[in-house]
Amino acid sequence: MSRYIKWFKEISIKDVDEVGGKNASLGEMYSHLAPLGVNVPNGFAVTATAYKHYLDFNNLWEPLKKLFENFNPDDIDRLKFVGKSARDLIMKSEVPDDLKKEILNGYKQLKKEYGEDISLAVRSSATAEDSPTASFAGQNETYLNIKGEDNLIWAYKMCLASNFTDRSISYKYTHKFDPLKVYLSVVIMKMVRSDKGSSGVMFSIDTETGFRDVVFINAAWGLGENVVQGTIDPDAFYVHKPTFKKGYRAVLKRKRGDKNKMMVFSEELEKANLAEQFTKNIKTPIEKRMKFSITDKEILQLADWAIKIEEHYSKVNNRYTPMDMEWAKDGIDGNLYMVQARPETVHSQEKSTQFEIYRLKEKGKVILTGNAVGEKIGAGKVKIMFSMAEADKFKDGDILVAPTTSPDWEPVMKKASAIITETGGRTCHAAIVSRELGKPAVVGAKNATKILHDNQGVTVSCAEGEIGKIYDGILKYEIEKVDISKLPRPKTKIMMNLGNPDIAFSLAKLPVDGIGLARMEFIINNYIKAHPMAIRHPELLSETERALIDELAFAYEGDAKDFFIKTLSEGVATIASSVYPKKCIVRMSDFKSNEYANLLGGRHFEPIEDNPMIGFRGAARYTHPNYADGFALECQAMKRAIFEMGFDNIVLMIPFCRRVEEAKRVKAAMIENGLENVKIYMMCEIPNNVILIDEFLKIYDGISIGTNDLTQLTLGVDRDSEIVSFDYDERDEGVKKMVKMAVEGAKKNNKYSGLCGQAPSDYPEFAEFLVKIGIESMSLNPDSVLKIIKDISKMEEK
Template sequence: MLHDTTHAQTDTTIIRGFDSLSADDIPLVGGKNASLGEMIGALKETGIRVPDGFATTADAYWRFLEANDLSETKAYRALGTAYDTKAVDVAVRSSATAEDLPEASFAGQQESYLDVRGENAVLSACKRCFASLFTDRALDYRKKQGFDHLEVALSIGIQKMVRADKSGVLFTIDTETGFPDTTVINAAYGLGESVVKGLVNPDQYTVYTPFVDEETLTPILEKTKGDQDQKIVSTGEGGTATVPTTAAEQDGVVLSDEEILRLARWGQAIEAHYDRPMDVEWARDCDSGDLFVVQARPETVQSQQAAGTLRTFRLTEEGDRLVTGLGIGKSIVSGPSRVLDSAEEGERFEDGDILVTEMTDPDWGPLLERAGGVVTDRGGRTSHAAIVSRELGIPAVIGSETATEVLRDDQSVTLSCPDGDEGHVYDGRLDFETDEIDLEVLPDTDTRIMLNLASPAAALDWWRLPVEGVGLARMEYIINNIIKVHPMALVAFDEVDDKGAQRRIEELTRDYDDNAEYFVDHLSRGIATIAAAQRPHPVIVRLSDFKTNEYADLIGGRGFEPHEANPMLGWRGAS
């Protein structure tokens, strides 16, 4: 339940409670804080929970430049009274008056501090937030975006800290294709900094939102488990620490289906209120189990794309694949790889290099602006590297796990991201071609035009085309590339003699009590994704038509298939 609190406001030009703010107050408290106030005031009836707090105003910033002020301590005491504690733990977040606008994300340009406790600590964090407006990266970013340094002020949000055991980010639009009818959720254990900073490869869930309010349906199109060996937690004494995740956390998925759908519904309510796609940060309280929204801002990339043009990229030669990760952007680029441990090694970086590093934070901003592409070991689709790469329009391969080990410095590589969810790095400079389709000038036809598709991820790439559905969706791709396991190896697991195959099957099915459900879930989600991309038009699915040698190539398949001299005319032709 939200706290209905009236904050002490002895000087309303200096301190404003979140409950007194709205979207009209961006010039006063910045986009981040104005959005929190707007959600508290306008979306309470939807059940969306937002932790209470207050904001210093732009007026406070200008006055701070002239003399220190202690109004923050009065409001902090009032917030502590509201939560029945003297030293309430809070998050102290910067909110520039030019931040979180639809045109520019300002991702991580100003500092924020978590689990701050005590009046002196809050005042110190506020001063450091003010100072972060003048770091090299912040000055450089505003210059590139065309903002006058002397016209941008900084508000600070002081918000009751959510003791998060789970947290993450959701987008109410597909971040890579702009498909509007999905919500993409990233989730990790502990505080959300691990997701935003790319410290871990988070879980990813995709929900088909037109059916999200149907109580009899579970419209989850994707559940991809991440790789999370660490998490950021509150120390309980003011401050945070990075600790290993438990074995149970590493084995399980972060969110339940009910939590996934609740977040998707909240995302839709927020998007409907703001009338634009949104980027939302959320957290789950470890004590109560309640979910909270801690930040909401406009999505800044796909929502700004021109709707009438579709640009495609395609490799025209093959090469040795070196690493694979999440593909960001739909383009291809070649260049020398530059493997860096930190942004301080930037003197070795040249324009157009492919940046290869463990992960990025805002200190990498000037290098990212010069990069031809980005490859990281860690991170997900909502990490800093992914968000900035989208904004800059450069391809990125995120969360590859091994890029800094496999790629050599100054190695010629090709970074390719046009096919589905994955991005790949190939050895050498490979040839590719591009094509730009002007959807506005495509002719009308008397013939019904339908697509041939196999990949569920690629289906979302083509949602803008003026077609009338899918004429052929091949089931084999889903079984080969997503399920990967022979169906008999799932239902008769004890009959699989290959120990290596057994280990791979156990790894793939570890979240399932019944292996058959693994097959059904992944097949149904794959077909549903293709159907979702073309709804309300029909999708014609061809049932699988494997030959015995193709079945044998699936994990655990060799023991269940005969050897045939001519698989084209054997079991396949008779069954």
């Protein structure tokens, strides 16, 4: 029987004290999740007992103890000296013969299982690692592509020494661990040949917002260290758990990353024992950079595993346990493998009823953007650093700016008011540590060290969605803290207006009854960027326009139609997912002709109008020869979102429908394009909609009153014209009478009535008026929701 090693089949999550967090999770998955179809490569743990034996044999306890006497981890120079001295003590010592024999015997058994040519992954596994409050992400070393007995023993010693890296020592003190009582176990496992495939990180929760209903996956070509260390911008994918569990198989959302580097194996194994000899970074070929690094089938396979792993660990822990995982695709056998799973350490500790909203109180110039980490705002003076050798110049409250922020920098990161890096995705080690420290970070902010300069005052905002913004100057901001569990719930349903999928998850905690207005235009304008008719009729475009559309569609095998349908359906579904299964009302496109003309290729398909506000817009376009093919694309995207992606909470809505005959034509076109048995509402925003409400509601299932256009057309005021803006007022008695008639008409026909205009967000008295006339719901801008809920609850009590 082995004294110092344990095989994965012998390990469970209960063995953390002996084999560390990483090994314990690998054993737990190998034993309990492999039978459910989760692939886990085989391997063994070199235990904490072996670590203690190594230190005992070499008489290292006393010299290590002396190094940490009267130690202050905030003294950077002392930290560097202590770390290097401790690592030198480990590396200059010898592996005891009995321990070496067991490690090499384990290696021989793996060769029997996988073949003589097997390469190994040798990974640190600390006994305090992957605890509920501290992930130890990236604090200890990993060595990949290890072959040969001498290299294996060297890698084992390097892992032991990494228990005393500067970052690991600082991290232990930050989380109140005694550095001499955290023992180091080591993972030795089959190396998944992702150097010839792809790899990445996966969470069973949204990393930034704590939204529980999604699996979040980062992926890139080659070995996973570039994703983990944040040296590249990876691909990003989301899968919606509730619809997945119902049997729907679709990617919720995707974003293609730059992936400019890929890590592969180095063949120069005869050189001296240096970590760089085993792997190297090369430039990613342009065709790979332009494509997604995993297929939809693989994304869904990973999501399936993430859900199974989360459910298993939640059952083991008797509480909801979101998971942080690493995966790899073997480019030789073509299979996916799970190579790590640990509890997520930030959002799992939060109280789900606490809602913290950061808001800028001033406007400023955006000088840089990147990927937002967290949802906070920080401000201070820039300090640009290229290495930890410059740490002495960093002061509390400074903004850390660096090419990349690895976990080595944790001692400086905890002093920063915000962090900016030029590379990295939202699941890299630096991002994980930033979240644990509660610091806003913007990663992947290209050329940050060139655009910004030392002592420049900036404000870093991660409170505006997935795009993190760096503003010039130190701007004022506020923090609103709300305990949602203590908010009253009014009888009138409070819904939310939302067009930007990037902020949907961050708003999911708001206590709303659904989305009252999801605007398609934002998705088409910001993600698709091309005119729908240009997608359908490329033969009418210039060569330059066709080339630009081909570039947009490259990752979709060059199929522009597929690109349009998937991008639009996934954008809408992302918004719908934030309130699922509550209602999400999606308005079909309502660009004006001058706005459509600005889209790629739009100039070929749009008329020049003197007053586009009341011109070729809304329902008039949908069956017109100039746009019918574009509307068909919109319908196909919505068909995919509802029937293929499973978002049956989506209700479609027709804007600016002037006449009853037009309403009938549009409804017929929607059915012809596959949208039969879908609820369809009409925007009630033209006086004729109110006058003929009974006729319109024979065709549609409800109305949502748009006060912006209804006010414009009732008062005869062009809402785009500044010179007559003084006459534009939703509170005018004539407008209010129109609204009241519309609500009464809907009630008489037993149909839904809501309001999605600006008025109740701007005017509390208008919200009170809506309550009095008995409207079913009102949809507000997100920043008005909490205030209006309180106001309406008081009104209803009167």
